Amino acid sequence: MVAGGAMVLRWDEHGSFPATVVAVEPGRRFAFRWLPEPGDLVEITLTPEGSGTLVRISESGALEDAATSAMAWRNSLSLLAKLAQA
Numbered sequence: 001m002v003a004g005g006a007m008v009l010r011w012d013e014h015g016s017f018p019a020t021v022v023a024v025e026p027g028r029r030f031a032f033r034w035l036p037e038p039g040d041l042v043e044i045t046l047t048p049e050g051s052g053t054l055v056r057i058s059e060s061g062a063l064e065d066a067a068t069s070a071m072a073w074r075n076s077l078s079l080l081a082k083l084a085q086a
Contacts, residue, residue, distance in 0.1 A: 007032060055080070 001007065005021040019039070022031040028046055033039035040061030047054040057073050 001030075 001021050001024050003021055003023055007019050007021055008016050009019060010016045018035040019032045019042075020035060020037070022033055022041065023043075024030055029043065031041065031043040033041050038061070040059050040063060043058045045056045045058075047056070055077065057077070059069055059073065063069050
């Protein structure tokens with residue numbers, strides 16, 4: 001993936017959502033914007049912490065429902081954690 005590239009995020013229960021890659025710093029940071037533009041900006045950062053990695057997700061912009069967005073990211077991180085332990 002490179003900045004400016006297209007991507008699609010898919011969830012079985014929610015469908016597919018197009019986005020544009022904003023930044024890629026392998027092993028450190030990934031950012032994208034939901035489409036249509038200007039779209040909310042999502043930044044995912046990875047920071048080594050002890051024997052693990054701190055994953056931080058920040059979404060900014062004109063969120064329609066910040067509480068629902070926060071719940072969705074919590075659910076996504078929970079699934080990611082389960083996959084990482086498998």
